[in-house]
Amino acid sequence: MREDIFNFLRKHQNEFVSGQQISEQLGVSRTAVWKHIRALKQKGYVIESYTKKGYCLREAPELLSPEALEKGLASSEFGQHIVYRERVDSTNNVAKQLADDGAPEGTVVIAEEQTGGRGRLSRSFHSPFAKGLWFSVILRPAIPPMEVSKMTLLAAVALARSLRAHGLSDCGIKWPNDILIHGRKMVGILTELNGSAEKVNYIIMGIGVNTGITEGDLPEDLKDIVTSFAMEGVAVHRTELLQTILSELEQLYHTVCQEGFAPILAQWRILSCMLGQKVSVSSVNRSFTGTAADIDDDGNLIVETEGGVEKVMAGDVHVRPV
Known part of the structure; x- marks a missing residue:
């Protein structure tokens, strides 16, 4: 109605x-x-x-159109099947159901609004109506489950390159799954696996990009840590941005399929805003500070501390001003 x-x-x-x-x-x-x-x-x-x-x-706000998106796609697989919804709890949830039902690789689920968007460690992800790109991509890679975490790094590289192509030249990657600009979060990535210890059935790559969000759209606890194209004063067309992202994702995905993750990790290092910076690392059992020195071949963060070198495989990493 x-x-x-x-x-x-x-x-x-x-x-x-x-x-x-x-x-x-x-x-x-x-x-x-x-x-x-x-x-x-x-x-x-x-x-x-x-x-x-x-x-x-x-x-009226600019709404996304699957037809308009398909017309300008440079990708040959990613986005060739699009499921569009005005409102969902989570695009990852919809994508999981589609993947279980046999949806092909490269299927994209996109919504104008998420009522239950989420990020790492079960955090909520603010996804207001027509103020961002809230979407998920179904992938079926022939990689061992132990390498799935590196798919998040692939997505981060694709997003950083896409945002830079659309006017945000100062954006950088925060390990493992955020894109920041001027210290504030612009993009969140959530990669979820369906499989066993031996086999990947499928991966759902969930992505949220803040485009039209203003300070008035944000709850108080996010006003100092979130930004958007609008808040940075950069105009962007959501359809064109999504086309760029899907093209970058597909290109990097094919690189992984043909050459492995080494080229992705090299790009990640170039686009990172963390390496060389003081960081605070906190997990369930301990906390420490040090300098983010590198990522290893498995995508783990290498942190140099006064007591030696630490390898961070999981946890919540915060960039702390020097």
Whole structure:
């Protein structure tokens, strides 16, 4: 019904239509019309409303279109099958179900909004309506399960290259799964595995990119740690950005299939904003500080401390100002 109300307003864009007109045309109560229009406003639709005049649609957010996305794709596999949803709990959850049902490699699930987006260590990932790219890619690589963690590094390289191509030349990779700009988070990556100790059945690569988020969209606890294209003052077209990301992901994925992860790790080192910086490492059992020196061939972070060299395989790594 909400979509029907929007389509009616769009048909009469920049004209006032009364709640009674909408009610009669669509066979819904005026109270329901008011509630749906309020929800549209909360999602970023600019709708004027005045007593005795009704409602007038002035501006609607740019929504993603699978058809438009497919037309400009440079990739041959990634994005050739697209599942688009306006609202989901998590694109990773939808992608898992599709993968279980046999969806082909390169299938992309994208949503305008996630109500239960998540990151590493079960953290929530803020994913407001039409303010970012919230999507997941299904992969079926012929790699051993022990190498799956390096797929996150692959994604980080692809995202950093894509963001730089769209005007964010200062962005860098924070180990293992974030893209930062000026110390604030722009991108989150969550790679999830389905398989056994011997075999990878499939991987779900979940990605969130903040595009149109403003400070007013953020809860208080995120205002000092999150940024977006809009907050950095850089205009971006979401469809074009997604096309670039999928092309970069596919190119790097084919590199791994043909040459292994060594070229990816080399690119990661170049694009990292962590190496050479003081970091604080915390895990369930211990915490320590040191200098992020490198990543090894397995993608683990090498940290030099006063007591020696530490290899970090899991945990929460924070970049600390020198």
